[in-house]
Amino acid sequence: MDVKDIIKKENFVYGKSKVLTDNPMHYCPGCTHGVVHKVLAEVIEELDIQDKTIGVSPVGCAVLAYNYLDIDWHEAAHGRAPALASAINRLYPDKFVFTYQGDGDLASIGAAEIMHACNRGEKQLTIFINNAIYGMTGGQMAPTTLEGMKTATSPYGRNVALHGYPLQITELIAQLPGTCYVTRQSAHTPGAVRKLKQAMLKAVKNTLERKGTSFIEVVATCNSGWKQSPVDSNKWMVENMFPKYPLGDMKDI
Amino acid sequence: MAKSRGAIEVDVEKCKGCALCKEACPTKVIDLAKEVNGKGYNYAYMANPEACIGCTSCALVCPDSVIAVYKVTL
Numbered sequence: 446m447d448v449k450d451i452i453k454k455e456n457f458v459y460g461k462s463k464v465l466t467d468n469p470m471h472y473c474p475g476c477t478h479g480v481v482h483k484v485l486a487e488v489i490e491e492l493d494i495q496d497k498t499i500g501v502s503p504v505g506c507a508v509l510a511y512n513y514l515d516i517d518w519h520e521a522a523h524g525r526a527p528a529l530a531s532a533i534n535r536l537y538p539d540k541f542v543f544t545y546q547g548d549g550d551l552a553s554i555g556a557a558e559i560m561h562a563c564n565r566g567e568k569q570l571t572i573f574i575n576n577a578i579y580g581m582t583g584g585q586m587a588p589t590t591l592e593g594m595k596t597a598t599s600p601y602g603r604n605v606a607l608h609g610y611p612l613q614i615t616e617l618i619a620q621l622p623g624t625c626y627v628t629r630q631s632a633h634t635p636g637a638v639r640k641l642k643q644a645m646l647k648a649v650k651n652t653l654e655r656k657g658t659s660f661i662e663v664v665a666t667c668n669s670g671w672k673q674s675p676v677d678s679n680k681w682m683v684e685n686m687f688p689k690y691p692l693g694d695m696k697d698i
Numbered sequence: 699m700a701k702s703r704g705a706i707e708v709d710v711e712k713c714k715g716c717a718l719c720k721e722a723c724p725t726k727v728i729d730l731a732k733e734v735n736g737k738g739y740n741y742a743y744m745a746n747p748e749a750c751i752g753c754t755s756c757a758l759v760c761p762d763s764v765i766a767v768y769k770v771t772l
């Protein structure tokens with residue numbers, strides 16, 4: 446059978462979500478952000494909530510996320526996305542409100558905002574991309590940088606005596622009574638992408654039902670910052686990130 | 699068991715040549731072209747089209763959502 450006989454409208458099984466715009470993403474080749482954007486777009490499309498979704502984008506590589514998902518967006522000051530989202534979800538209780546934040550934004554400058562928003566049980570979802578580095582500004586050490594991991598600002602590796610320990614902020618968030626669903630996922634294999642989508646569906650539904658705060662950490666790569674190819678970055682992530690940041694649900698009530 | 703044949707269509711100009719699709723494909727259909735696209739990336743293509751089973755693995759992991767998958771049951 447010829448390829449052109451297979452590539453026909455009636456045989457189409459999977460492709461780009463309609464919620465994604467046609468803008469080419471500025472992310473580096475192989476960056477996990479694109480996969481997470483896609484999964485979120487598919488869930489928004491499937492639940493038919495494109496016109497009632499409001500995203501709050503962070504400071505960091507995903508600052509331009511509003512170019513890629515065709516929904517309403519708000520841009521927050523560094524780390525302040527959960528506070529802004531709190532205001533939005535209270536003013537518009539019938540909307541689906543989420544924040545999309547990296548580890549520099551969420552676990553460092555925004556550590557207070559995320560803790561208090563989760564503790565208040567704000568009716569919103571946070572998608573937290575943890576690649577253990579500040580990607581946009583050139584690969585500096587982040588709160589989540591692994592022990593011994595070399596970055597632009599820890600050229601001899603993270604030294605816990607000097608820099609403190611990698612922050613497992615998702616474990617802390619799972620302790621807060623305001624959260625209803627806290628999970629850690631990844632997006633490096635087809636199976637992981639399918640699981641992430643299930644988690645995303647659950648979290649979005651929880652938020653629409655105003656059950657409490659849902660929180661999804663995605664253990665991700667920054668192949669430019671890690672100075673490896675995208676394929677090698679995924680392998681490095683499995684070997685080095687997963688032991689410290691194990692995948693799975695921490696809370697689901 | 700019914701056999702299936704698949705095929706993929708890559709939006710060549712938007713592909714960034716990251717090779718994650720090549721790595722994810724269980725039947726080794728995909729390779730990166732020797733030629734580059736307008737952005738200078740060696741884009742993904744079906745080097746071995748007969749082997750495609752239309753499983754969608756490549757498209758699921760593609761960060762730039764540039765793969766469309768088609769499938770027929772034989």
Ligand code: SF4
Binds near residue numbers: 714717
């Ligand atoms: S995963 Fe997508 S962007 Fe990367 S090489 Fe394959 S088609 Fe191109």
Ligand code: SF4
Binds near residue numbers: 705724749750751753
């Ligand atoms: S659909 Fe499956 S078999 Fe076909 S190229 Fe993609 S990963 Fe390979």
